[in-house]
Amino acid sequence: MKIDRWTRRAALLLATLTVLLSGCTTYVTTQVTAFSDWSGNDATRTYAFTRAADQQNNLELTTYERLVGNELATHAFRQVDASEARYLVGLSYGIRSDMVTVAEPVYYNPWPSPYWGRPFDPWGPWGPGGPFPTAYVNQSYPIFTHLLGVRITERASGKEVYNVTARNSGGESSLVRAMPYLARSALADFPLGNGVVHTVKIPVDKSGGTSNEVATTGAAPAATPASGAKVVQ
Incomplete structure (x- = not known):
């Protein structure tokens, strides 16, 4: 009888823990660094993506451009033909694996x-x-670092006006699955001030996709001036 009683108590404890854990939210945490000389307004936010010569038929890049384009649209950017765009947007991205x-x-x-x-x-x-x-x-264990850089320049002058890098790390081995979080984090709170470094937390929904909720914390000035910013390949 004592064994049965302890067994029931253990089963109830495990059931309670299962319910509590099922209610927990998993977050993807991304560090964002921005360099900015932004002075645009909503009326002039037309853009086109720009690519290197060897990227013209890159389907992976097309996929990432679509994700970044969706985030730009939330900030009143409108994609047009390159000849009509005020801004050109270039992307860089990558993934690196290490062992911890x-x-x-x-x-x-x-x-x-x-x-x-x-x-x-x-x-x-x-x-x-x-x-x-x-x-x-x-x-x-393997750990993977995912990176997305977004660089915005004025088409007429070639002047860089915004350069932001988003980086996160974890057990996710696919850059494709990490990219929605990188794109949303990179353009959260656009435009950030020059030399701002902050952290963006995005919860993962039940289906494994990105949630609509975004939390940003810890903005701080960076030591490097905007003129020295480089997009990491």
């Missing part, structure tokens, strides 16, 4: 429960080690 090593605990359980969880888990939810860490082992 984390020390993870090895657990020991002084009170094994041979009846809990049979037949699948006779030692309880912690495994044979139990809930008390006695040692640590190093585990290595």
Whole structure:
């Protein structure tokens, strides 16, 4: 009877934890750095995308331009033919992989429960080690850094007026899946001041896509002047 009572309590505890965890929101956190000499207004926000000669038939770039174009539209930008555009918008992007090593605990359980969880888990939810860490082992995991740069220049003069870079890192190995968060973060609160660095947090919705909610924090001036800004390839 005591075993049954403890089993029921454990089941209720696990059910409660499941409900609580299901209500948690996962965020994608992106660092954004902007350099700006912006003086445009809504009436003159016409633009066209510009590409290097070897990018003319790049389907990947077309996909990313569409995402950035959607975000530009929320700031009253209107895409037109290049010959009519006041601004030219160029994109740069990339992904880099690294390995990180984390020390993870090895657990020991002084009170094994041979009846809990049979037949699948006779030692309880912690495994044979139990809930008390006695040692640590190093585990290595891949981490991926995703990057998007958006550079806006005046078509007539070639003058750079806005240069923003968005960067985030995590376990996502696909740049395509990371790009909606990068595009939205890069153009959040447009136009940012010159030399501003801040963090943008975007929640992931239940289907795994971007949410409409955007939170920005921690704006701070950067040390590098706008004239020294470069788009990272």
